[in-house]
Amino acid sequence: xxxxxxLGVGMTxxxxxxxxxxxxxxxxxxxxxxxxxxxELKDIQALYYGNFVGEMTDGSGNLSGFMxxxxxxxxIPAIRYEGACASSSVAFxxxxxxxxxxYYDIVAVGGSERLYTAGTEIGTRALxxxxxxxxxxxxxxxxxxxxxxxARLYAKKYEIPxxxxxxxxxxxxxxxxxxxxxxxxxxxxxxxxxxxxxDVLNSRMISSPLTLLDCCPMTDGGSAAIIAAADLxxxxxxxxxxxxxxxxxxxxxxxxxxxDIIRAVPRRTASQMAFKEANMxxxxxxxxxxxxxxxxxxxxxxxxxxxFEYGQGCYAVRDGVTSIDGDLPVNPxxxxxxxxxxxxxxxxxxxxxxxxxxxGEFKENPVKNAETAMTDTLGxxxxxxxxxxxxxxxx
Amino acid sequence: xxxxxxxxxLLEGKVIGQKCNDCGSYTCPPKATCDECGSRNLxxxxxxxxxxxxxxxxxxVAPSGYTEExxxxxxxxxxxEGPWIVGRIDLPNEEVEKLGQELIGARVxxxxxxxxxxxxxxxxxxxxxxxxxxxR
Numbered sequence: 337x338x339x340x341x342x343l344g345v346g347m348t349x350x351x352x353x354x355x356x357x358x359x360x361x362x363x364x365x366x367x368x369x370x371x372x373x374x375x376e377l378k379d380i381q382a383l384y385y386g387n388f389v390g391e392m393t394d395g396s397g398n399l400s401g402f403m404x405x406x407x408x409x410x411x412i413p414a415i416r417y418e419g420a421c422a423s424s425s426v427a428f429x430x431x432x433x434x435x436x437x438x439y440y441d442i443v444a445v446g447g448s449e450r451l452y453t454a455g456t457e458i459g460t461r462a463l464x465x466x467x468x469x470x471x472x473x474x475x476x477x478x479x480x481x482x483x484x485x486x487a488r489l490y491a492k493k494y495e496i497p498x499x500x501x502x503x504x505x506x507x508x509x510x511x512x513x514x515x516x517x518x519x520x521x522x523x524x525x526x527x528x529x530x531x532x533x534x535d536v537l538n539s540r541m542i543s544s545p546l547t548l549l550d551c552c553p554m555t556d557g558g559s560a561a562i563i564a565a566a567d568l569x570x571x572x573x574x575x576x577x578x579x580x581x582x583x584x585x586x587x588x589x590x591x592x593x594x595x596d597i598i599r600a601v602p603r604r605t606a607s608q609m610a611f612k613e614a615n616m617x618x619x620x621x622x623x624x625x626x627x628x629x630x631x632x633x634x635x636x637x638x639x640x641x642x643x644f645e646y647g648q649g650c651y652a653v654r655d656g657v658t659s660i661d662g663d664l665p666v667n668p669x670x671x672x673x674x675x676x677x678x679x680x681x682x683x684x685x686x687x688x689x690x691x692x693x694x695x696g697e698f699k700e701n702p703v704k705n706a707e708t709a710m711t712d713t714l715g716x717x718x719x720x721x722x723x724x725x726x727x728x729x730x731x
Numbered sequence: 732x733x734x735x736x737x738x739x740x741l742l743e744g745k746v747i748g749q750k751c752n753d754c755g756s757y758t759c760p761p762k763a764t765c766d767e768c769g770s771r772n773l774x775x776x777x778x779x780x781x782x783x784x785x786x787x788x789x790x791x792v793a794p795s796g797y798t799e800e801x802x803x804x805x806x807x808x809x810x811x812e813g814p815w816i817v818g819r820i821d822l823p824n825e826e827v828e829k830l831g832q833e834l835i836g837a838r839v840x841x842x843x844x845x846x847x848x849x850x851x852x853x854x855x856x857x858x859x860x861x862x863x864x865x866x867r
Binding site: 457458460463468469472476477480486488498542546589 | 787793815
């Protein structure tokens with residue numbers, strides 16, 4: 337298999353875009369990525385596009401061809417990937433594998449989604465299509481609900497008083513909003529940067545014990561990246577960012593995973609796959625962009641990826657280990673909570689942040705001396721999990 | 732077993748699962764393969780219909796199709812035979828809030844309750860929710 341590297345990345349500002357279609361959002365992100373890649377349009381051989389619920393939010397499916405045609409890539413193979421919130425991470429990983437296998441040399445990747453504009457009721461129902469469509473949705477299980485179930489189980493299992501856990505969860509929101517508020521691409525840029533734990537605890541209850549500020553927002557946005565075989569990339573850009581390892585795993589419904597929902601077993605499988613491919617371990621990672629769809633989700637993720645023991649992730653947040661100046665900065669771009677979560681675009685937006693950081697271009701909240709970083713994208717209630725490791729070093 | 736069979740039985744007060752003739756473990760709700768060992772050598776059985784609450788959440792913001800029913804408390808119950816199922820706790824919201832984490836571990840029995848279906852639900856005639864009644 338060949339080495340693969342990222343040439344360029346792009347993303348729209350995340351937030352509310354009632355005046356831009358799914359195609360408009362993707363095209364905007366794509367051209368930012370393209371302009372940094374030093375290639376011509378005709379060099380792009382295929383498009384890997386992620387979108388989750390275009391049918392429900394925009395009445396639009398069969399999206400990949402429209403995307404390719406819009407950006408001037410008429411006729412190339414264009415494939416839509418759907419893995420709930422991990423849609424564009426799945427697309428990215430498949431693109432990497434196709435280039436690594438030698439099938440393509442240069443491809444475009446990305447995603448777009450419009451959940452903010454869809455409104456809370458349609459948006460919540462659209463997101464809930466990622467739970468078991470027969471046995472879970474019938475009870476009205478929502479995504480805040482999934483992680484609320486996990487939070488209560490976590491508190492019980494690790495014998496932490498719920499109120500104590502809620503405070504540590506709130507610290508995730510405070511941290512990620514602090515970073516989101518200084519990221520110009522973030523939905524909450526310039527907002528909520530000085531939240532207090534009490535603000536999170538006292539905000540509107542969504543699904544007990546999760547309040548509004550424990551949840552990421554509904555977001556419209558687009559993201560894109562251009563990737564190439566590493567040998568080519570080295571001739572095209574000054575600082576190729578190498579894809580050192582990727583992993584993916586799956587699971588059935590929450591009720592099939594039982595108590596494992598707080599251990600996120602598919603995430604452990606996917607991250608170990610990525611570490612093995614990269615010949616690395618958690619100590620080699622300088623920072624991570626993690627799928628913090630909810631505060632408790634970030635805590636569970638850091639444990640499942642192997643950075644902390646099970647049941648210890650909450651204390652890492654409390655003790656500042658996951659802050660920008662801690663041993664393992666988590667979500668320096670604000671994460672889903674501060675930056676926003678345009679589902680199908682989220683995974684490649686994590687790649688955007690990682691690439692910008694590793695190139696020293698993420699001026700607002702730089703991770704000092706970062707050379708290697710990891711992404712984590714969760715689709716559904718652990719049904720699709722993708723972890724990827726990026727580095728400035730080829731081997 | 733078809734998914735409607737599970738819900739039809741639930742409305743008659745029965746929880747239907749499958750016993751694996753290879754490893755002896757139970758799968759519920761029904762599945763094409765044993766949830767433990769993957770065997771297809773399964774036999775439909777009536778479960779005890781009793782278990783304990785392992786976790787729960789009261790939902791205040793519901794998806795379209797479910798908003799009339801808020802607030803409702805979704806729970807995962809571990810049945811005595813081992814499988815976990817998703818349903819709702821049959822308690823007024825005030826009592827749920829009062830009991831809080833103490834509800835975890837409480838014994839319940841399961842029955843089915845019919846609700847109006849919604850455009851995206853697979854059963855276009857009705858929607859049956861497993862309900863968990865606290866054993867006092």
